[in-house]
Amino acid sequence: MERIGRRSHRKSRAGCSECKARHIKCDEGRPACGNCTISSRYCSFLASHSRLPAAGEGSTSSLSPVFLSRQPDASPSPQRYSPTSSSQEFPLPNIEVVNLTHMELFHHFMHSNLFNLPFPYDDSEKWTASVLIIESALSYPFLMNEVLAFSALHLSHIQPSNACLYRHYAIGLQTHALGIFNGEMIKVNRENCMAILIFTWLLTLHTLVETVESAESADTRSLLDPFVHCMQLHLGVRAVKEEAWHMMLESNMGFMLEAVTGLLECVDPGSHTADLKDYIQNSRTLNNDEKLTCIGALDNIQWFLSLVDGTGKQGPPLATPFLSLISWPARINAEFHRLISERTPEALLVLAYYAIPLHLCRNIWIVGNAGQLLFQSIRLHLPGEWHRWLEWPEEIMERIPVSA
Template identity: 30%
Template sequence: MMRRTHRKSRNGCLECKKRHIKCDETRPNCMNCTTVDRKCQYSTPWWAAERSPSDLSVSPQPPSTGPASTSAPPSTSFPWLQPSSPAEDSHSRVDMVHMQLLHHYTVSQDLHPLMDTCMKDIIMSLALREPYIMHSVLALSAHHLSVVRPEQQSFYHNLAIQLQTQALSIFNSIDVGLYGDSVEKRIPVFIFSSVLGIHALCDMLSYRDSDADSAISRFVAYVTLHRGMHTVMHGYWEELRKTELKVIFDELVPQWFQLTSEGRECDDIRERLSSSMSLDAEEREHALCAVDLVQWVFDAKPKPESRGYVLCSWVAMLGRPFVRMLETRRPEALAVLTYFFLAMYHCRGVWLMGGAGQHFLTLLAEHFHGGEWYAWVETPYQMLQDALEKDALDSSSRFPIATSKKRRYIVPVPMARDFVVTRPQEADAPRIAEIHLAAMDANPLLHAQFPAPESLKSLLRFMENYALEQLRNPATGFLVARDPDTDVVAGFAKWDSPSHPADGKLESGDLRYVEGCRPEYLDGYASLAEEAKKRCFGEQACYCLSFVCIDPAYQGQGAGSLLTRKILAMAAADGLPVYIESTGVAVSMYQRLGFTTIDGFEMRIPRPGLAALSEIYREECMVWYPPPAQDGRSE
């Protein structure tokens, strides 16, 4: 019998060669074998074949070793993105979850700033050809679902990590040297860089570091990752403008990026950079360009998502001299970064940004506080405070407060209220419990100790009973600040001292038996806190300020400072120092009241929804000393 004629396929599968038919060389299973349900095998692994990225399968298995991507940051900074690690077998096939992610990506209106109709078509056509883009698209979709579906946050977040890691693994297997001068082959790399950059930014912002050094290191790692693709694109930008990406350069960029800065938000930093003697001409030029890019965010019109796209693209558009300034932590570059985070606060409606701008700007302001460079960041920090105040006044005004009996509402109030400080009544116990959880909600340690919504509900019930028990003891150190107009409790402070003894630290008592609690993080924290206090004071008598908790609707209006000053006055009358363990975000307030940092401690905790110890939680040990006695009396 005569053999069928066919074109030879040098890299075809063994089954097709045996049957003498043309193989389409799709990996890991060619179309012929898939159609007739045969086992598809190749004589060489997929990464050894000299193939174009278009020939790669949707979910190949990468080699366990190989050259690391120049686009990847140090593994210590982004442990969830390991581009040289092998893809997992569980993700070597397409399943219904992938279909769900793909559908979500195509129908979601707020997932990707580039998702207008024409860009959808370009991205999806490339994703169907290039597996590394498809995996990155699915990863971004999973990350978006982890935000918009908080009840499934852990599942989608882990899935996003796995898919993005696989995308990097596939991309790293490609020898870009084979691209030659081909502009067409660089189009998928440009799109991949865009999606990868947004995914990396999202991961960076989801970590709420408690100290500026960690936050800066994480941001620099993100910069390294986002800009890694520039080596592939270098020298080809003008040619890309003539390809199918023309819509980005000729339509979207002019629409979203203004070519001149019209606003005045960045005037202060621009003036300081222009007159700085520590910058050379090249550094000054690129720093001012970075400022112009931020100003465009403030000027961007008409939709918030256009601002979001500028922010997502900011790092990619920075000049190399300014990137070096960021990498070496030059104060001038970090000052520019505070304006970037101020712009991010104004883009908080974009899903991946949320409250990150406020958090990171506050961290940087605290980082510079009290030093010669604080003047460089004081303006954006004050602009943030003004914006927070305005948003509180302009918000839809009725802030719900849940109680065990019914739902009540309060109206946001202006700053500098004349709060009335009194000892709370037993009837205030439910309100104190509510404030405690609301004020501590941003603290990652709380969610490590009580990770599930049900455990937080149990904690609320416990705190109500605990507060009631404490209030029944007249010797307990307890004060509340009340709104003078509504008599609503805005915040509370709790302390112990020789005249106000305590039964022990809250974390050391019955709190560990609350349903859903993870006692290992309670015990670990209590042990570290106790050791730190012993190092600082030993057996010396002092006031220990346990909690200063203010309802979020009243924060920034002076209630916390007023309560703390009342306790400082009592400590001064007794001639005793005041000791407190403070989270990073509150350090600046206590410094303004005269506290100084004398020690600190930290522990590793898991991020919300994850089991791994992936975040460092830190507290500062601070002390306030009473003024020296005059004429035999304490001031």
């Protein structure tokens, strides 16, 4: 039998070290190649001090990792000046190159309200979400990289003229964050539990923004699968919370968690979703466990609708946009994700109702048009006989004013 020869291909001589080690062709993409980005590997291109066009005429900016990885045992870099006597007593770490854009991202995260979340505390300047997150990020390079990536993502929205540059930083820094996190195989403990929770949470919000942006430039029907994947990332938030909740309450952010938990429990049940709940309860296609799963997910949507109706007498109304982003995806269980993935009509209807709080929070940059796009995508996936259940959410999305 004639042996079939291996198909020839052009070698990538300038490929990253990871692709070379795996004996695969590198696309030489920047800031990280496509193979490493897809497989969440650390790409050696991120360590090279590549030059990127910055804002302004002819200026350049380096996308080298910043605050990225500690190297306490590394040899000191060559110095033009003699070290002081005190520095000779200890080995000096290599210092990563830091540029002005990195400093801009850090400053922006510290002093901008990226989450639209006010705090009802007297010392609001000290107890802001950004300050507490930064305190944790200073000790964990994977979190600092994602913090800067998220800041770059926000800047790409509010400064359209420099969006390309900031998006480049958002991709590169997040890729490096994932490389550090996946490479260290971090186990949750008392010291790092809040850092891991915040990292996982920022990652889900980052993915939501990118998912919505992709759907806006593509077929609306294609949104459902990536949106479901984005929701599944919240299972990581839930897993960390269940494993280390008592340790989190003892951290310096414990008071925030208690405040959010109290607000989630202070709303009286409403009847906005009663008709769909009754229909699911009487479903002939779902078993009892599946019914309970769908009803539980629907009850958490009802919480938001009740809070919107009672903002005059319930907790701080301006906290509702933020809570709407994290409460529902992080509280539903894995069984509901399975039902959505299998396109179970009852579960899709519950997901369509989740488009209501998303739509009402469309003034939050993280959400944008997510509610409207998700609702349209679900309508395209559901057979016509189920569309009657979409009339009420569509009406309510138009009737209730946008949350402030």
